[in-house]
Amino acid sequence: xxxxxxxxxxxxxxxxxxxxxxxxxxxxxxxxVASTAGGLLFASGxxxxxxxxxxxxxxxWTNPWQGIAALRRDCPKHPYALVADSDLxxxxxxxxxxxxxxxxxxxxxxxxxxxxxxxxxTLKTTFRVPRTMWPGVLGLLEKKDAxxxxxKGMKEFRASQIVENARPVWPSLRAVTLSFPFGFPGAERHNxxxxxxxxxxxxxxxxxxxxRPLVGQAELIGVPxxxxxxxxxxxxxxxxxxxxxxxFEIPAMPPSVPGLRLKETLEGRLTSRGVRFLTGRRAVAVxxxxxxxxSVIVRxxxxxxxxxxxxxxxxxxxxxxxxxxxxxxxLCEAILGLPVYQPQTREQWHRQRFLDPRGHxxxxxxxAVDRFMRPIGCDGHCAYENLFAVGSLLAHQDxxxxxxxxxxxxxxxxxxxxxxxxxx
Amino acid sequence: xxxxxELSGYFAKAKLLKAAASYRQPSTDQLCRCRQGAFRTSYxxxxxxxxxxxxxxxxxxxxxIGAGVTGAGLxxxxxxxxxxxxxxxxxxxxxxxSGANHGLLHSGARYVSNDPVSARQCKDESRLLKRLAPECxxxxxxxxxxxxxxxxNYLAEFPGLCAEQGIRIRELQPQEALDLEPSLTKDIxxxxxxxxxxxxxxxxxxxxxxxxxxxxxRLLRHTRVVRFExxxxxxxRVLLRQRGVEHDVAVKAEQVINATGAWAKNIAALAGxxxxxxxxxxxxxxxxxxxxxxxxxxxxxPADGDIVTPAGTVSLIGTTSVRLAEPEPCDPTINxxxxxxxxxxxxxPSLAEARYIRAFAGVRPLLFQGEAAEKDRQxxxxxxxxxxxxxxxxxxVTVTGGKLTTFRLMAEKTADLVCERLxxxxxxxxxKVPLQPRKxxxxxxxxxxxxxxxxxxxxxxxxxxxxxxxxxxxxxxxxADLVAQGVPFDLSDIALRSRVGKGSCQGxxxxxxxxxxxxxxxxxxxxxxxxxxxxxxxxxxxxxxVLWGTQLAQEELQEALHCGLFGLExxxx
Numbered sequence: 001x002x003x004x005x006x007x008x009x010x011x012x013x014x015x016x017x018x019x020x021x022x023x024x025x026x027x028x029x030x031x032x033v034a035s036t037a038g039g040l041l042f043a044s045g046x047x048x049x050x051x052x053x054x055x056x057x058x059x060x061w062t063n064p065w066q067g068i069a070a071l072r073r074d075c076p077k078h079p080y081a082l083v084a085d086s087d088l089x090x091x092x093x094x095x096x097x098x099x100x101x102x103x104x105x106x107x108x109x110x111x112x113x114x115x116x117x118x119x120x121x122t123l124k125t126t127f128r129v130p131r132t133m134w135p136g137v138l139g140l141l142e143k144k145d146a147x148x149x150x151x152k153g154m155k156e157f158r159a160s161q162i163v164e165n166a167r168p169v170w171p172s173l174r175a176v177t178l179s180f181p182f183g184f185p186g187a188e189r190h191n192x193x194x195x196x197x198x199x200x201x202x203x204x205x206x207x208x209x210x211x212r213p214l215v216g217q218a219e220l221i222g223v224p225x226x227x228x229x230x231x232x233x234x235x236x237x238x239x240x241x242x243x244x245x246x247x248f249e250i251p252a253m254p255p256s257v258p259g260l261r262l263k264e265t266l267e268g269r270l271t272s273r274g275v276r277f278l279t280g281r282r283a284v285a286v287x288x289x290x291x292x293x294x295s296v297i298v299r300x301x302x303x304x305x306x307x308x309x310x311x312x313x314x315x316x317x318x319x320x321x322x323x324x325x326x327x328x329x330x331l332c333e334a335i336l337g338l339p340v341y342q343p344q345t346r347e348q349w350h351r352q353r354f355l356d357p358r359g360h361x362x363x364x365x366x367x368a369v370d371r372f373m374r375p376i377g378c379d380g381h382c383a384y385e386n387l388f389a390v391g392s393l394l395a396h397q398d399x400x401x402x403x404x405x406x407x408x409x410x411x412x413x414x415x416x417x418x419x420x421x422x423x424x
Numbered sequence: 425x426x427x428x429x430e431l432s433g434y435f436a437k438a439k440l441l442k443a444a445a446s447y448r449q450p451s452t453d454q455l456c457r458c459r460q461g462a463f464r465t466s467y468x469x470x471x472x473x474x475x476x477x478x479x480x481x482x483x484x485x486x487x488x489i490g491a492g493v494t495g496a497g498l499x500x501x502x503x504x505x506x507x508x509x510x511x512x513x514x515x516x517x518x519x520x521x522s523g524a525n526h527g528l529l530h531s532g533a534r535y536v537s538n539d540p541v542s543a544r545q546c547k548d549e550s551r552l553l554k555r556l557a558p559e560c561x562x563x564x565x566x567x568x569x570x571x572x573x574x575x576x577n578y579l580a581e582f583p584g585l586c587a588e589q590g591i592r593i594r595e596l597q598p599q600e601a602l603d604l605e606p607s608l609t610k611d612i613x614x615x616x617x618x619x620x621x622x623x624x625x626x627x628x629x630x631x632x633x634x635x636x637x638x639x640x641x642r643l644l645r646h647t648r649v650v651r652f653e654x655x656x657x658x659x660x661r662v663l664l665r666q667r668g669v670e671h672d673v674a675v676k677a678e679q680v681i682n683a684t685g686a687w688a689k690n691i692a693a694l695a696g697x698x699x700x701x702x703x704x705x706x707x708x709x710x711x712x713x714x715x716x717x718x719x720x721x722x723x724x725x726p727a728d729g730d731i732v733t734p735a736g737t738v739s740l741i742g743t744t745s746v747r748l749a750e751p752e753p754c755d756p757t758i759n760x761x762x763x764x765x766x767x768x769x770x771x772x773p774s775l776a777e778a779r780y781i782r783a784f785a786g787v788r789p790l791l792f793q794g795e796a797a798e799k800d801r802q803x804x805x806x807x808x809x810x811x812x813x814x815x816x817x818x819x820x821v822t823v824t825g826g827k828l829t830t831f832r833l834m835a836e837k838t839a840d841l842v843c844e845r846l847x848x849x850x851x852x853x854x855x856k857v858p859l860q861p862r863k864x865x866x867x868x869x870x871x872x873x874x875x876x877x878x879x880x881x882x883x884x885x886x887x888x889x890x891x892x893x894x895x896x897x898x899x900x901x902x903x904a905d906l907v908a909q910g911v912p913f914d915l916s917d918i919a920l921r922s923r924v925g926k927g928s929c930q931g932x933x934x935x936x937x938x939x940x941x942x943x944x945x946x947x948x949x950x951x952x953x954x955x956x957x958x959x960x961x962x963x964x965x966x967x968x969x970v971l972w973g974t975q976l977a978q979e980e981l982q983e984a985l986h987c988g989l990f991g992l993e994x995x996x997x
Contacts, residue, residue, distance in 0.1 A: 042981065044989050058994055120936070120990045122953065155886055156933070158940035161952050165996070177944075186883040253936065253985065319977040320984075326972040328762065347758050350971060354964035355957055355986075355993040363983075400988040 004308045005029045005276070007420060008296045010283040010335065011315030011323065013039030015391025015409035017266045018091070019313050021098055022417040024273045031276040031307055033283045033298050039321055040266075044118075044251040045225060045258020047106065049092075049127035050080070051113060051403025056358040060125055064113050064407075077396035080404070082371050083411040091414035092407075096128065102265040105131040105233060115140060119157045119224065119252035121165025125403060130258055132225070132232050136248035139220045145172045147218040148250070149211060151180040153189035156253040157224045173222075176214050181206035194226045195257045204235060208242035215245060225249035225258050232261060278305070282322075286312055286336050286387070293384050311386040311420045314367070314375070315413070316393055323393040324366065331365055333393075338375045338383055341368045341395040359401040366395035372419035373412055386423070388416035479672045484510040484642075486842060487662055487677035489649055489691055490684035492522035493625060494823060496632035497835030497854070498683055503639035504857060505843060505850035510675065511641065512664055514648040516920050517629045520685040520751065522828065523920075524786025526708065526733040526740050528719055529553060529561060529621040530829045533568060533593060536585035537578065537725055542806050543589045546829045552855060553832065554621065559861040560628045564734055566620025566719035568593070569601060569771060571611040574724050579614050582723060593618050605716050607772050620719035622734050625828055626868040626920065631859040638860070646911050647673070652680075652694045658819045659695060668912035668949060679842045682822040686751035686787035695817050699810070700792040701824060703751050707760040708742035709970065710782040712928060715739040715772055722771055729767025732775075736870025741768045741775065748787060756783035761969040780970040781928050782963075789824045807834045809841060819845070864901040867894060867922040888941060889934035891927020896941065898922055903947060912949035915939065915959035928975075931963040932982035953996045960986065 007023050009016045012034025023030040049064040053071045061067030065085065072081045080088070096106050106128040108114055113125050114137045129137060139146050148159040159175035166173055180189050182197040197203050211221060221239075227249060228235040236247045251258065267277060281300040286293050293312040298305045316323030316335065325334045331342045342365040343349055349362035367375045367389045370382050377383030390412035392399055399405035486502055488495045491513035502509045513519065532547035554561055570579050586593045594617040601615035602608055633643055646667035653661040659680045664673040682691045689701045714734050722730035733740045744760045761783050769776035791808055807826030812818075823838040836852045843850065866872050874893040885895040902921045906913045915931075915938050918924055924938060925931040939955040942948035948955060960982075971979050986992045 042984060052994070060994075118990050120953070120956075120992075122990045122992065122994075122996060124989065124991055153886065155888060155937045156940060158944050160946075161940045161943040164943050165951065165953050168996075187886055251989065253933075318980055320980045326976045328765070328972045346972070350968050352968070354960050354968075354983075357993050359993075360983075400983050401993065403988070403991075405988065 003031070003276075003305065005031045006309065007031075007311045007313055007417075008033065008283075008307050008309040009313045009315055010296065011317055011321060011391070012036075012263075012277070012279065013315060013317055013321060013391065013409070014043060014262070014406060015317075015413050016313075016315035017263075017270070018095055018410050019315055019390055019413035019417055020270050020275050021095060021266065022091070022414055024270055024275050025094065025098075026417065026421055028417075028421070029274070031278060031309075032270075033278045033281055033296065033307075035280070035282040035322060039317055040259040040263040041256060042254045042320075043259035043262065044256055045130050045262065046116070046124065046126040046133065046251055047128045047406035048399075048403040049113070049407035051125040053402055055398060055401040058357050062113055063111060064127055065111055071402075075396060077368070079369070079394045079397055079408055079412050082369070082373065083415045087414055087418070088407070088411045091410040092128075094414075095410055098269070099262070099265060102269045103231065103233070104261060104265050107131050107134040117162065117166050117170065117222075117250060119162065119250050121162035123166075123169060124251070127407065130232075130249070130261075132227065132236050132249040132258070133251065134248065135220055135246045136222055136250060139222075139248065140170055143170060143172055144219045145174075145217045146170075146220040146222055147174050147176055147211075147214065147216075148222045150175070150177050150224060151189050151194070152177055153180065153187045154224065155188070157250075162222075162250070174218065178207075178210050181210060191224070191226050191252065191255055191257050192229070192260065195229045195260075198226065198228050198235060199230065201238075204238060205242065208239050211239075212243050215243060219245060221245055221247045222250050223247060224252045225256070226252070229257065229260060229264065232258075281305075283316075283335055288336075288384060291383070291385050293387050310424070311388065312384075313416055313420070314387070314389040314393060315391045315409075318366070318392050321392070331362070333367060333375075336383070336387070338367055339378050341365055357401070359398040363398040363400065364396055366393050366397075368395045372423070373416035374419070386420070388420060390416045479674050481674050481676070482510065483676045484508050485677065485846065486510075486679045486681060487512065487675050488681045488683055490520075490682070490687070491517045491629070491633065491643060491645065492520050492683065492685050493518065493629045493632070493828060493831040494522070494685070494826065494834050495681075495683040496629040496636070497831045498681060498823070498838055499636035499641045499643070500632045501835045501839040501852055501854050502842070503636040503641045504853050505839065505848055507839075507843065507846065507848055509636070509641045510677070511633070511636075511643045512647045512649065512675075513643065513645050514687075516645050516917055517633065518625055518920070520687065521706075521786040521788050522625055522629060522685070522831075524708070524784050525625065525706070525828055526731055526742055527623050527625055527735050528731065528733045528828070529623040530827065531566060531619040532589060532591045533566075533586055533616075533618045533620075534721060534726055536589055536591065537581065539806065540589055542827065542830070543591065545806070545833055546827065547589060547591050549830050549833055550619065550621065553623070553829070556854075556858040557628060557631065559866075560624045560631065560859070562622040562734070562736075564620070564622050564718045566618045566721060567596075567601060567605060568616045568618060568721045568723040569608060569612050570614040570723035571609055571771060572613050574613070574722070578724055582616070591618070605718060605720065607715050607774050608720070609771055609773055614723060616723065618721075620721070622719065623828065624735070624869055627865045628831075628859075630865050630868065630921065631862060634862050634865070635860055643909070644673070644911065645909065645917075649691060649694065654695065654817065657816055659817060666911060677819075679819045679821070679845060681838060681842060682820065683824075683838070685824060686789040688789055688822050688824040690751075692812070692822055695812065695820055697812055697815055697817065699822065699824070702790045702792045703748040704788045704790050705746045705748050705754050705785050706743035706788055707756040707764065707783060707785040708740050709761060709764050709768075709780050710784070711739045711741060711775065711778045712781045713737060713739075715775065715778065720771060729764045730771075732768060732772060736872070737874070738781070738870055741765075745788075751787045754785050754787050755965045756785040756969050758969045760785075779928075779974050781930060781975060782926075782966040783969045784966045791825045809834070809838050811841060864898075864905065864921075867898045867902065870923055870926070873898065873923060888937045889922070889924040889927065891929050891934070892923035894922050894924050894934070899924070899938065899941065903945070907947055914950055915942075915955050916962050919959070925959065925963055928978060929982070930967050930978070931959050932978070932985065935959045935963075951996075953992065956986075957992055960992075
């Protein structure tokens, strides 16, 4: 069985999704092969552009564009150095607009980063946050009196812990624990199940009435990011109206409901635009001829398919995503065996301390690409003329320490799709 | 004493004595002294009162330094003889070699060629422990296997050497060995069944201490010996300092025992003494899942990378032997890990591709026996009880060397000497009195929580550690003990008493859940950001050298959460 596409994208995380969007926007016949539920299950929902640079100095940028300018000077190989500011800005604008049309609104301050508290009570600097989290950003700025709510049976999200850890920066927080207003078997409460339950107006009203008597002086109420799988903004507005004060969501541990909202919104809207999703399937090989990719072999259980294509875009992530594979002494690219930029020995992969602010050298490993986002082969030239690589798979970046994951995904996806079109 | 303790004071004593049927009733004097407890002051009965300023004075009969398995065994041995004692430990129980070993209860066969005394001791002690501490032991049996290319002279001598020491073995045909352990290599040329077993060193030490504490002994964890005051050829006072506590503790003890394993040299130095001790680092690997049912030994003179021991749901692969100048730092290295993988894969080929979730290293205290023994592998695994009276310190004894398997004997010999000095005539009864299993201690056992859960765990009991299935109720039991001891504790203290953090996530999720739980219960002594960071760093030492394959993907997720989302690497506000 064979299908024909303009562009086959391998990977269903943010980078793959963004690439699929940019491609569909430019009328390309596109397929996305995603072996797992995708990285979005682990995505907190907030979108970073650049938070920290240089990481060793822990310098935090209020204006990420200035940070990026400094980053390009200091790390000329960082993927941001391959993308012009105008393209970077355009990628955000197009992408956020698309999300907004799907009912997911993102907010922030023009050209500036914002700060919010995490589900652990620490601070996170990011660029754009879902509208459901925005009142928390303002609340933190103004140190408003706020009530943090958790539910019995949530093991990783404890309001008392958030209050304790955030106290130095947000002293006027108060913690309260409620029973989740819907009975599940057992004592454990899971993010996705709770989010689903809150879709019901009845459950939502029950939640509102259990919070109402506890409000007291609170001007704001923080809840874990589990308020609905769909229409979260509406549900929170509904809660706010019933209780009489604004609500905000706090990003929590995975499985992440805001991540799922992104995934479902993107998948739904892209499918209706004609993007083909092959989920639960693994891209096992790319067939090539000389310097040209011709097709992608996709395998599932009792299933194999050949996708003929004019271009291939790798958004396969790192070790967790399956884009990179680590043998005992060597890092490999998993699908085509492309050369991986990496430290010389395993001894150099990681530092002696896990939380070393300089980050682990292995995080800078990955695929080196040319200015068209094409992976570089052994001979120093692009490996294949129509093969592109985007997102966390790329070398010379540490998105976890630099807080640049979403920006990296959007910018490189945008640049790769543009290059592909220009080359056609 | 905590509320949950099954045994307490006098009744415990009575129960234990009953168990030792042939044992003569101790004198009233001894019993009274024992009931009085380790201290002649009432201090420490309410945990938090520890945090006073100034120096707290304490008196006890015997001060034991070191809460490894030897110190714990000593505390119990002495308590059973009616001798009040106090154990101090700079870190936590089993912080040295007692907690970083194969968990192997040796049949003795490993030492028949180069260390016959140790071989015989192992044979006798392992037989005893199987009877007295069955809850700490999985009687797996063991195999010695030789593969093509191994020293054939040694093969030929092995049965005779075992017979000389009275160690029973049974020869197997290579195919029989393969039927028993299908993961073994097909290159086997000889195989013998032996009576090796797997022992859980954490439960062993905790239960020794439990019994001692039930008889009035006390344990001070996270308490460092700062100084000995010497007067008239004796240690007149020992100054201690506790973690997170502002005051010092001054202990006046009639006898002082140095049971600090690889640290024995450093402690003896505080009394101006020099010990002929060598530190030998041994690194081990943890594979998940468990590879074999039995203990597998390579049939050759003891060397590196030749033992694979099952431990509940995992296998432990080791060891190496590297001379260190000091017992710390002692982290496993990447080279050692790589060496172990390739060496162990020669007897069990699948180990080349197995998933390793952790590595760890411990320091053996070996007795230096002159220049004759060139390699540390040739140094005796025997133990030594050193009476420092000969060197002018009359109430100071060091016990060191030895093996996990022989800890009871080491404690007996040391306690004999100390009791003679104290004028206590009560004999050792640890050969007869079994340990008293305690429920709270079962959580140290790999696989036990999961089995309990599957057998109908309480669904209202949240699993705080999902990899190893440790429920909140288990953490509550452990917390009750820790809170009662009054010494500030962190997540590592809980992890040591359970399987928390020991599964494949290595603390990434359970660490956060525990920190959250402590913060919710308001029993934490540290901020929860600090609790989590410390725990992750502690786990990191053992994780870093095994980061490839699946475990590296696991680590990436951990970093994405703790750094990417929570920014734990950044200075907290």
